[in-house]
Amino acid sequence: MKLGRDARDGLVLLAAVLAVFGAFAALGLGTGYMVNAGILIALFALFSLGLALQFGQAGLVNFGQVGFAAIGAYAVGIAHLQGWPMGWGVLLGLAAAALFAALLGIPTLRLREDYLAIVTIGFAEILRIVATSEVWLTQGPLGIRGFPRPGLEWATQGAWASFAARLGANPYPLFVLALALLLTGLSYAALALLVRSPWGRVLKAIREDEGVAEALGKDTFRFKLQALAIGALPGALFGMLFAWAYAQVVPDNFTTINTFYAVIIVVLGGLGNLRGALAGSVVLWGLISLAQVVKLPGPLAFLSQAGPAQYLVVGLVLIALMMFRPQGLVGRREEMLFGK
Amino acid sequence: MRGLAKAFGGVRAVDAVDLDVGPGEMVGLIGPNGAGKTTLFDLVAGALPADAGSVRLRGEDVTGKPAHDLAQRGLARTFQIARALARMTVLENVCLAAPGQHGERVLPAMLRTWTGQEREVEARARETLEFLGLQEHADAYAGSLSGGQRKLLELGRAMMLKPRLMLLDEPLAGVNPVLAQRILERIAAIRALQGCAFLVIEHDVESVLRTCDRVAVMAHGKKIADAAPDDIRVDRSVLEAYLGAA
Numbered sequence: 001m002k003l004g005r006d007a008r009d010g011l012v013l014l015a016a017v018l019a020v021f022g023a024f025a026a027l028g029l030g031t032g033y034m035v036n037a038g039i040l041i042a043l044f045a046l047f048s049l050g051l052a053l054q055f056g057q058a059g060l061v062n063f064g065q066v067g068f069a070a071i072g073a074y075a076v077g078i079a080h081l082q083g084w085p086m087g088w089g090v091l092l093g094l095a096a097a098a099l100f101a102a103l104l105g106i107p108t109l110r111l112r113e114d115y116l117a118i119v120t121i122g123f124a125e126i127l128r129i130v131a132t133s134e135v136w137l138t139q140g141p142l143g144i145r146g147f148p149r150p151g152l153e154w155a156t157q158g159a160w161a162s163f164a165a166r167l168g169a170n171p172y173p174l175f176v177l178a179l180a181l182l183l184t185g186l187s188y189a190a191l192a193l194l195v196r197s198p199w200g201r202v203l204k205a206i207r208e209d210e211g212v213a214e215a216l217g218k219d220t221f222r223f224k225l226q227a228l229a230i231g232a233l234p235g236a237l238f239g240m241l242f243a244w245a246y247a248q249v250v251p252d253n254f255t256t257i258n259t260f261y262a263v264i265i266v267v268l269g270g271l272g273n274l275r276g277a278l279a280g281s282v283v284l285w286g287l288i289s290l291a292q293v294v295k296l297p298g299p300l301a302f303l304s305q306a307g308p309a310q311y312l313v314v315g316l317v318l319i320a321l322m323m324f325r326p327q328g329l330v331g332r333r334e335e336m337l338f339g340k
Numbered sequence: 341m342r343g344l345a346k347a348f349g350g351v352r353a354v355d356a357v358d359l360d361v362g363p364g365e366m367v368g369l370i371g372p373n374g375a376g377k378t379t380l381f382d383l384v385a386g387a388l389p390a391d392a393g394s395v396r397l398r399g400e401d402v403t404g405k406p407a408h409d410l411a412q413r414g415l416a417r418t419f420q421i422a423r424a425l426a427r428m429t430v431l432e433n434v435c436l437a438a439p440g441q442h443g444e445r446v447l448p449a450m451l452r453t454w455t456g457q458e459r460e461v462e463a464r465a466r467e468t469l470e471f472l473g474l475q476e477h478a479d480a481y482a483g484s485l486s487g488g489q490r491k492l493l494e495l496g497r498a499m500m501l502k503p504r505l506m507l508l509d510e511p512l513a514g515v516n517p518v519l520a521q522r523i524l525e526r527i528a529a530i531r532a533l534q535g536c537a538f539l540v541i542e543h544d545v546e547s548v549l550r551t552c553d554r555v556a557v558m559a560h561g562k563k564i565a566d567a568a569p570d571d572i573r574v575d576r577s578v579l580e581a582y583l584g585a586a
Contacts, residue, residue, distance in 0.1 A: 194449050194450055198435075198441045198443035198444045198449065198454055198458065199446060201428070201435065204427070204428055205425050208425035211387065214406070214407040215408075215416075215417050216436060216497060216501065217412045217437075218408055218436075219408045220408065222377065223444075272427065329512050334481055335427045336426050338481055338484070
């Protein structure tokens with residue numbers, strides 16, 4: 001039986017989820033651990049979706065995705081400090097992320113592609129440093145706490161609370177997981193609509209050969225700017241959810257390593273396919289979560305003892321996976337052949 | 341085009357060239373390697389900014405307009421080394437080129453209000469592929485096409501623009517003779533069908549002299565001749581440009 005691409009991608013995703021959570025169960029980890037791992041998986045899938053659009057579809061190298069997350073998180077936090085309602089913070093965060101994307105894009109997108117990479121990585125670092133030092137606005141390294149979190153009251157009482165109790169999970173983290181899954185799903189659906197439209201076709205053409213897209217009458221600058229701004233939105237949403245999940249907004253949450261997690265996720269999942277962000281996040285955060293609890297036997301035991309060594313194991317598994325499937329988990333092998 | 345010029349450092353790649361292409365006319369552009377033919381195309385198509393001179397398209401001054409704007413105004417071009425969008429299908433390559441697509445704007449794209457127009461675009465693209473004999477490859481990645489097929493694909497993309505003027509940069513270069521014959525036939529058919537004008541760079545001088553209404557010759561960035569094919573055959577300066585001064 002030959003499966004369609006949709007079914008095949010769905011199966012890969014399902015298999016990855018089952019493998020990761022099956023391993024959790026086999027190790028005797030409780031629901032609480034699984035919920036926390038699930039939150040990270042869902043959040044980073046959302047975060048990486050933006051990059052899957054910008055990098056995977058349009059070929060734009062955005063190394064500052066975490067900057068858009070910081071904008072989202074700080075919008076929620078600062079709205080609270082200013083006494084504004086939470087909804088305003090959310091809107092402010094999304095608008096500011098799109099605005100900053102445009103500000104970064106306007107001077108760089110007419111230049112050679114590497115300039116965008118340099119500018120975006122600088123932008124994210126500058127934001128983090130501003131958040132650390134401008135204490136009047138952001139409360140500096142101590143960060144912002146005590147802001148309202150959506151659904152906190154609703155989730156900790158009544159039906160949801162008893163549902164969570166039956167699963168053996170804390171009600172609010174379970175609620176955040178559900179919210180993260182919902183927003184990731186919605187963002188995926190919205191981006192998938194875009195990618196499968198004539199708009200998405202132009203993005204792919206830009207990735208393949210911008211000069212050709214121009215010669216065929218496409219104003220490539222407009223498309224690149226739009227892709228950058230739209231891809232920033234899931235980044236900002238990630239920041240907000242991250243703030244709500246951990247009840248704090250601190251500069252250290254927005255270091256550049258997070259952007260590179262997203263890069264790993266989209267490459268591991270498969271560039272050129274939005275679903276790569278979903279599958280990649282399951283595998284990367286599944287591996288990281290497992291590496292923290294698995295005790296390796298015999299002479300390898302030292303690898304399980306210290307944090308950095310755990311990441312060594314994750315790295316080795318990633319290398320093996322990329323050797324086994326260079327096109328990524330749900331990537332298209334044919335597209336590897338015709339790459340630049 | 342009038343007085344068109346472009347220098348790269350000290351090299352005057354295109355030096356004050358005047359050239360006209362009338363409606364529906366087929367003009368050949370020949371000249372030795374490095375004469376500035378492709379640079380002239382880049383200037384006309386807006387891929388490079390000109391240092392001096394002007395370009396008019398259907399009476400309108402379009403000097404300095406970006407390439408995408410010129411394409412929308414009816415100027416199509418193909419490239420010397422065919423540039424297929426490799427990781428897209430042949431059909432996608434051709435559909436992409438259709439002008440005025442509603443679904444290329446973000447909101448309509450998400451609301452899927454473009455599907456009706458897309459059916460028309462796809463139908464036209466399939467017709468175009470059939471016209472070029474590429475229909476069997478519609479769903480293959482463009483990266484899997486041969487060099488000659490890529491040249492045909494570029495022609496197809498250019499046709500989708502319904503241009504008034506096509507700039508063809510060496511449509512026959514590196515193409516096997518059988519396919520080259522087909523490309524020549526298809527160019528003639530496009531001309532008959534769409535009535536668009538052509539400016540063609542080609543090193544196969546014999547084909548150019550046989551098929552074009554008029555032939556311009558460039559050497560060292562300058563236009564050295566511009567006449568009917570029969571006059572070009574006997575033009576001394578042309579022979580000198582190709583063979584070196586006697």
